[in-house]
Amino acid sequence: MDTMGPSLRDVIGGALTLNEDVLVALIQSSHPLALSFVTLALVGLSWIVGHCAVLFLNRVPPNRFALTACGLAASFVLGALIWVGSTWLVATVLPGNRNVPLWMVIPMTAFAFSPLVLSVAVVIPYVGSGIEAILNTWTLLALVLAVHAVFGVGIVEALLSALLGWGLTKLLPRLAAGRLNVAFGSAWSGVTSSGMQAQGEAAASEAVTRLGR
């Protein structure tokens, strides 16, 4: 890290090694938002490559492939921001916590989701689903650490905030009776290895039924 603040490599390395000092340096740097958005773009790109099977399973035609992939990647990053935003909301309303400006949600999200730059490995057959589970766990740990560092709360309180934040992302669309579906669309949370597994099973089952007719 130089005096200008952390580089992209520092942010990713810091999240992977769960080093909260990197997040603090990112927030205090001269370009926290620009670097955060670059990190999130990289995360989104890697995530969609790792989960591209969902596009093929849905038989997305070649001329719509890139656009659909970008849409899904953006939807994923939006989902990440909503989760960290909800966590920020929970941590902010809890009594005794530090007052943290809303813009810090962006570097917090970039730091917490940095482990997912390795999501490209999720595409690897058989071990990919396991890699996804490990990366998701790592992301949760990095988010807990981010809340702990930014709000100055204990680890347990930070974990509780992250989990309540996750719960809030599930609760809000129901309370809003569908009016928040655009922002809380299910694509980003629905594209998982287990979801793709169910989809693949259903598609193959339908195809073999057609053959039997």
Place this chain on the structure above:
Amino acid sequence: MVLGALHIVLLAGLAVLIVLLLLSPLESLLWWAGWSDDQVAQAAPVAPAGAVPPRRGDERYVVWLSGIGSVPGPTEDPFEVRFLAQLRRRVPSLVIVDDAFAYSVRDNPLAGKRMLDRIFRSARAAQAAGRRSALLGTAIQLRNSLQVAVSADGRYGPIYNLGLAEAIGKRVAGHGYPLGSGKPIVLIGYSGGGQVAVGAARYLKRWLAAPITIISIGGVISADPGLQAVDRLYHLQGGKDPVPTLGGAVFVGRWPLVKYSYWHRAVSAGKVTTISTGPMGHMAEPGYFGAQHVDRTASIVAGLLSGDAR
């Protein structure tokens, strides 16, 4: 200097491995999405009229799924050819379908225009001419073993195994199998062929409505949902063959702790019979089809085909 060159070779090898790992599911996904020249079948195949020799009616249909060193087309591996010839001699009523390629969803990669297809063609030509290339052989083994992982993967497996079931169905019909007759089918999977046999069984069973028996010879088999569709699984393992044991260690559903996996459920239901073949290795001369062991292996398989696997 020498160490530097070694590092470069190792790094290049690692890079190739990573690229192969990342690209391995692509063929099946492109095929399913309709981006490939080969298309997902829309209807059951019809046996070509006149092309099939007249059958007596007491034939037993056996599909041979080769090991990971194989290339598309009828098997030409001298060890496998010797084993299949022995099997034909011992059980004359067998119709052995040996041209279903276990490591691709595409019907005939030999006819394609991709780089991989050209590699397959040149490997096949070399095999026919009795030449062996260590580099080509290793590359094909690596590529095919990754397809075994694709077959065992919960996300890609259904698509891959469906494609393979389609290819097997077409080949079996092409060899005179009366579609709709419900005649039993035996899939013999050698090495990685064991996994793809189990994977394809799930769709073959639904499509052909026939009893499916699998004979795995030194096979690696995951806890695949296809085990539900298999009526019997005979698992032949040589005392000096570490490959099936390695498969049991790699595939999580085979671990003793995962009691409710499809594998352990099949074992509990009495569907799986493990047969020790004696001190056999996995491949070449010390293997199941080496000159020393091929008689015993053929005798065990013929016994199974004449008995339970009938």
